Amino acid sequence: MTDTPDFASATLPRHVLRGAVGFGALAGSVLALPAVGPVSLLLVPVGLLALRGCPMCWTIGLVQTLSRGRLRRSCAAGRCELTTTGR
Structure with missing residues:
Protein backbone atom coordinates (compact mmCIF):
# COMPACT_ATOMS: atom_id res chain seq x y z
CA MET A 1 0.00 0.00 0.00
CA THR A 2 1.28 3.47 -0.83
CA ASP A 3 1.01 6.64 1.20
CA THR A 4 -0.20 8.70 -1.79
CA PRO A 5 -3.83 9.82 -2.08
CA ASP A 6 -6.12 7.37 -3.83
CA PHE A 7 -8.91 8.89 -5.91
CA ALA A 8 -9.95 5.67 -7.66
CA SER A 9 -13.37 4.09 -7.34
CA ALA A 10 -14.07 0.40 -6.86
CA THR A 11 -15.37 0.01 -10.42
CA LEU A 12 -15.25 1.99 -13.65
CA PRO A 13 -19.07 2.36 -13.94
CA ARG A 14 -19.20 3.75 -10.39
CA HIS A 15 -16.47 6.26 -11.20
CA VAL A 16 -18.17 7.37 -14.42
CA LEU A 17 -21.47 7.73 -12.54
CA ARG A 18 -19.75 9.94 -9.96
CA GLY A 19 -18.38 12.05 -12.81
CA ALA A 20 -21.80 12.38 -14.44
CA VAL A 21 -23.37 13.47 -11.15
CA GLY A 22 -20.51 15.86 -10.36
CA PHE A 23 -20.20 17.52 -13.74
CA GLY A 24 -23.98 17.52 -14.16
CA ALA A 25 -24.47 19.30 -10.84
CA LEU A 26 -21.79 21.88 -11.64
CA ALA A 27 -23.21 22.55 -15.09
CA GLY A 28 -26.76 22.58 -13.75
CA SER A 29 -25.88 25.16 -11.12
CA VAL A 30 -24.56 27.54 -13.77
CA LEU A 31 -27.27 26.86 -16.35
CA ALA A 32 -30.12 27.20 -13.85
CA LEU A 33 -28.78 30.47 -12.48
CA PRO A 34 -30.90 32.71 -14.77
CA ALA A 35 -34.05 30.69 -14.06
CA VAL A 36 -33.92 30.22 -10.28
CA GLY A 37 -31.26 32.69 -9.20
CA GLY A 53 -13.06 18.14 -4.48
CA CYS A 54 -12.22 19.11 -8.03
CA PRO A 55 -12.54 17.96 -11.64
CA MET A 56 -8.82 17.18 -11.74
CA CYS A 57 -9.17 14.87 -8.72
CA TRP A 58 -11.89 13.00 -10.61
CA THR A 59 -9.65 12.75 -13.69
CA ILE A 60 -6.77 11.39 -11.62
CA GLY A 61 -9.19 8.89 -10.09
CA LEU A 62 -10.31 7.83 -13.57
CA VAL A 63 -6.72 7.08 -14.56
CA GLN A 64 -6.16 5.22 -11.28
CA THR A 65 -9.37 3.23 -11.76
CA LEU A 66 -8.37 2.26 -15.30
CA SER A 67 -4.83 1.25 -14.30
CA ARG A 68 -5.74 -0.51 -11.04
CA GLY A 69 -4.48 -4.06 -11.15
CA ARG A 70 -2.61 -3.49 -14.42
CA LEU A 71 0.42 -1.57 -13.18
CA ARG A 72 2.74 -2.49 -10.35
CA ARG A 73 5.47 -0.39 -8.77
CA SER A 74 8.38 -2.17 -7.18
CA CYS A 75 11.33 -0.61 -5.42
CA ALA A 76 14.60 -2.31 -4.54
CA ALA A 77 18.03 -0.96 -3.69
CA GLY A 78 16.88 2.65 -4.07
CA ARG A 79 15.53 2.11 -7.59
CA CYS A 80 11.84 1.95 -8.48
CA GLU A 81 10.29 0.41 -11.58
CA LEU A 82 6.78 0.44 -13.03
CA THR A 83 5.78 -2.84 -14.69
CA THR A 84 2.59 -4.21 -16.21
CA THR A 85 0.93 -7.36 -14.94
CA GLY A 86 0.12 -8.66 -18.41
CA ARG A 87 -3.65 -8.32 -18.13
Missing part, protein backbone atom coordinates in the same frame (compact mmCIF):
# COMPACT_ATOMS: atom_id res chain seq x y z
CA PRO A 38 -28.62 32.10 -6.56
CA VAL A 39 -30.54 29.08 -5.20
CA SER A 40 -29.06 27.05 -8.07
CA LEU A 41 -25.62 27.53 -6.52
CA LEU A 42 -26.64 24.97 -3.90
CA LEU A 43 -25.75 22.36 -6.52
CA VAL A 44 -22.07 23.38 -6.45
CA PRO A 45 -21.24 21.55 -3.18
CA VAL A 46 -23.05 18.45 -4.52
CA GLY A 47 -20.92 18.53 -7.65
CA LEU A 48 -17.69 19.05 -5.75
CA LEU A 49 -18.53 16.27 -3.31
CA ALA A 50 -19.23 13.84 -6.16
CA LEU A 51 -15.95 14.82 -7.84
CA ARG A 52 -14.08 14.52 -4.51
Whole structure:
Protein backbone atom coordinates (compact mmCIF):
# COMPACT_ATOMS: atom_id res chain seq x y z
CA MET A 1 0.00 0.00 0.00
CA THR A 2 1.28 3.47 -0.83
CA ASP A 3 1.01 6.64 1.20
CA THR A 4 -0.20 8.70 -1.79
CA PRO A 5 -3.83 9.82 -2.08
CA ASP A 6 -6.12 7.37 -3.83
CA PHE A 7 -8.91 8.89 -5.91
CA ALA A 8 -9.95 5.67 -7.66
CA SER A 9 -13.37 4.09 -7.34
CA ALA A 10 -14.07 0.40 -6.86
CA THR A 11 -15.37 0.01 -10.42
CA LEU A 12 -15.25 1.99 -13.65
CA PRO A 13 -19.07 2.36 -13.94
CA ARG A 14 -19.20 3.75 -10.39
CA HIS A 15 -16.47 6.26 -11.20
CA VAL A 16 -18.17 7.37 -14.42
CA LEU A 17 -21.47 7.73 -12.54
CA ARG A 18 -19.75 9.94 -9.96
CA GLY A 19 -18.38 12.05 -12.81
CA ALA A 20 -21.80 12.38 -14.44
CA VAL A 21 -23.37 13.47 -11.15
CA GLY A 22 -20.51 15.86 -10.36
CA PHE A 23 -20.20 17.52 -13.74
CA GLY A 24 -23.98 17.52 -14.16
CA ALA A 25 -24.47 19.30 -10.84
CA LEU A 26 -21.79 21.88 -11.64
CA ALA A 27 -23.21 22.55 -15.09
CA GLY A 28 -26.76 22.58 -13.75
CA SER A 29 -25.88 25.16 -11.12
CA VAL A 30 -24.56 27.54 -13.77
CA LEU A 31 -27.27 26.86 -16.35
CA ALA A 32 -30.12 27.20 -13.85
CA LEU A 33 -28.78 30.47 -12.48
CA PRO A 34 -30.90 32.71 -14.77
CA ALA A 35 -34.05 30.69 -14.06
CA VAL A 36 -33.92 30.22 -10.28
CA GLY A 37 -31.26 32.69 -9.20
CA PRO A 38 -28.62 32.10 -6.56
CA VAL A 39 -30.54 29.08 -5.20
CA SER A 40 -29.06 27.05 -8.07
CA LEU A 41 -25.62 27.53 -6.52
CA LEU A 42 -26.64 24.97 -3.90
CA LEU A 43 -25.75 22.36 -6.52
CA VAL A 44 -22.07 23.38 -6.45
CA PRO A 45 -21.24 21.55 -3.18
CA VAL A 46 -23.05 18.45 -4.52
CA GLY A 47 -20.92 18.53 -7.65
CA LEU A 48 -17.69 19.05 -5.75
CA LEU A 49 -18.53 16.27 -3.31
CA ALA A 50 -19.23 13.84 -6.16
CA LEU A 51 -15.95 14.82 -7.84
CA ARG A 52 -14.08 14.52 -4.51
CA GLY A 53 -13.06 18.14 -4.48
CA CYS A 54 -12.22 19.11 -8.03
CA PRO A 55 -12.54 17.96 -11.64
CA MET A 56 -8.82 17.18 -11.74
CA CYS A 57 -9.17 14.87 -8.72
CA TRP A 58 -11.89 13.00 -10.61
CA THR A 59 -9.65 12.75 -13.69
CA ILE A 60 -6.77 11.39 -11.62
CA GLY A 61 -9.19 8.89 -10.09
CA LEU A 62 -10.31 7.83 -13.57
CA VAL A 63 -6.72 7.08 -14.56
CA GLN A 64 -6.16 5.22 -11.28
CA THR A 65 -9.37 3.23 -11.76
CA LEU A 66 -8.37 2.26 -15.30
CA SER A 67 -4.83 1.25 -14.30
CA ARG A 68 -5.74 -0.51 -11.04
CA GLY A 69 -4.48 -4.06 -11.15
CA ARG A 70 -2.61 -3.49 -14.42
CA LEU A 71 0.42 -1.57 -13.18
CA ARG A 72 2.74 -2.49 -10.35
CA ARG A 73 5.47 -0.39 -8.77
CA SER A 74 8.38 -2.17 -7.18
CA CYS A 75 11.33 -0.61 -5.42
CA ALA A 76 14.60 -2.31 -4.54
CA ALA A 77 18.03 -0.96 -3.69
CA GLY A 78 16.88 2.65 -4.07
CA ARG A 79 15.53 2.11 -7.59
CA CYS A 80 11.84 1.95 -8.48
CA GLU A 81 10.29 0.41 -11.58
CA LEU A 82 6.78 0.44 -13.03
CA THR A 83 5.78 -2.84 -14.69
CA THR A 84 2.59 -4.21 -16.21
CA THR A 85 0.93 -7.36 -14.94
CA GLY A 86 0.12 -8.66 -18.41
CA ARG A 87 -3.65 -8.32 -18.13
